[in-house]
Amino acid sequence: MAHIKVDAVDRDSSVDKVEQILSGAMQEFLKHGFAGTSMDKVAVAAGVSKATVYSHFQDKEGLFKVLIERLARKKFNSIFGTEPPEGEPAIVLRQLGTKALQQMVSDEEHRAFMRVLIGESGRFPELAQVCVRAMIKPVVETLTHYLASHPELKITDPEAVARILLGTLVHFHIVQDVMHGKDILPMASDHLIDTMTNLIVSNAN
Amino acid sequence: MAHIKVDAVDRDSSVDKVEQILSGAMQEFLKHGFAGTSMDKVAVAAGVSKATVYSHFQDKEGLFKVLIERLARKKFNSIFGTEPPEGEPAIVLRQLGTKALQQMVSDEEHRAFMRVLIGESGRFPELAQVCVRAMIKPVVETLTHYLASHPELKITDPEAVARILLGTLVHFHIVQDVMHGKDILPMASDHLIDTMTNLIVSNAN
DNA sequence: GTCTATAGTGCGATAGAC
DNA sequence: GTCTATCGCACTATAGAC
Structure with missing residues (x-):
């Protein structure tokens, strides 16, 4: 049960992270365009670390x-x-x-x-x-x-x-x-x- | 006559610089947008120094x-x-x-x-x-x-x-x-x- | 944390007009 | 010689990609 729960949490949190990142990226990219957006701001807006952003997406x-x-x-x-x-x-x-x-x-x-x-x-x-x-x-x-x-x-x-x-x-x-x-x-x-x-x-x- | 010619040359060269800068700025801004354009590139594209750009225009x-x-x-x-x-x-x-x-x-x-x-x-x-x-x-x-x-x-x-x-x-x-x-x-x-x-x-x- | 790019400033040198 | 515009370059500080 613990094992199953961990798996579920892992998958959920992974999906959540991606959603969080996309949500933060949306705020920034829509407001400032591609060149005007920094990955730092995206990470902050998403409430995750920059490393997390780069772990889910190849690059900007x-x-x-x-x-x-x-x-x-x-x-x-x-x-x-x-x-x-x-x-x-x-x-x-x-x-x-x-x-x-x-x-x-x-x-x-x-x-x-x-x-x-x-x-x-x-x-x-x-x-x-x-x-x-x-x-x-x-x-x-x-x-x-x-x-x-x-x-x-x-x-x-x-x-x-x-x-x-x-x-x-x-x-x-x-x-x-x-x-x-x-x-x-x-x-x-x-x-x-x-x-x-x-x-x-x-x-x- | 010399006087007239000098005045004309002065005005022309000044106008030319402004035209040059605007021409370089056009290439860069139209290709890369506002945030994607650097003033260094503008100066290079215009064939003038950065100082000259800033002497004719307040800022980016x-x-x-x-x-x-x-x-x-x-x-x-x-x-x-x-x-x-x-x-x-x-x-x-x-x-x-x-x-x-x-x-x-x-x-x-x-x-x-x-x-x-x-x-x-x-x-x-x-x-x-x-x-x-x-x-x-x-x-x-x-x-x-x-x-x-x-x-x-x-x-x-x-x-x-x-x-x-x-x-x-x-x-x-x-x-x-x-x-x-x-x-x-x-x-x-x-x-x-x-x-x-x-x-x-x-x-x- | 690293390394690069960029906005903007300051200064010495140069060239031409008077 | 003086004045003005420009150049080239070095420099700071900041931001940003990764």
Whole structure:
């Protein structure tokens, strides 16, 4: 029993340590980017020693990659991780846009993640591609499929429309929140979403 | 005459140094970001001594800010710096989109600039706002004005449509080029631009 | 704990304009 | 000769990778 307990504790604490490290690394990397983050700070933020960090991850780059790939999955799930939409396009599109934008705006972590991801996409091209595959591609495909399943919208290129939808929302979020443009270019997200929905739906006339 | 020439030489060489420094700083900051850039490397890339760098710019942060503000103006001019568009919307919008996208795609420097600007928008919020004011706001206003001057398009919210236009193009560029998503989510820019143009123009029916 | 890199400073030397 | 800008270099102190 003691033996079993030790094994369990060992495994648990090992997993816990990894989680702790990733949690500390997230705070630091998201706040300061790759170059601006020190492994000392990561260790402190994680509440472990530097040696522990290096015992679980090869180096700074390895830790960074694991963290970003994790975050890509997490953010995709929290923002677009609902079932594929069904129903009246005018309503579904508005709901989808409103919900996605709300999720992005209310999530400070997501803003920091976008900054780091785009900011480091020059130094870590493969990592950026992993995120495109894990986040953007699934969204485009889901939207494309939904649009294509509504022939009454008379959309000839559903994938292009899906990109217009996604691009409009994400760019709006980047300008308003990531780049702090709210006060300089104020705009109610409802207006944007309504206008975009109308553009797509009124095509059916 | 000698007097005039001397004055001119003095001013020129001083300006030249500043230009040299900014040019070296551009190479380094655009490649490695703010935290990843050292002032030693900047001095080497600029072909001047570190003392000279510090004689013209207060510190690393000051140099970075001047550089980014300059680049914001430069990039705005090179990509959207044409006269306000006139003529048939279907043609003007297609031309505008095609030209803007071509400019962005063919400009490696622009990609690096977007990475740095978005990547450092957490650490330098005022700087991001300067760029919103200098680049995005003028584009949105120009597009809004153009769309509003064509009542036959029956657009109720021209500014929202302007944002959809801009967002579609910029997000496409970010995914395809900045984040290296070309091979993962291939799409011809013509299709995107045609689809977007049709969405806006066919509203008039 | 070790070893390297970096921000920023200070100083002597140099070169050119007057 | 004087003044100014620049250079090259040495130096401190700190931070950070491992």
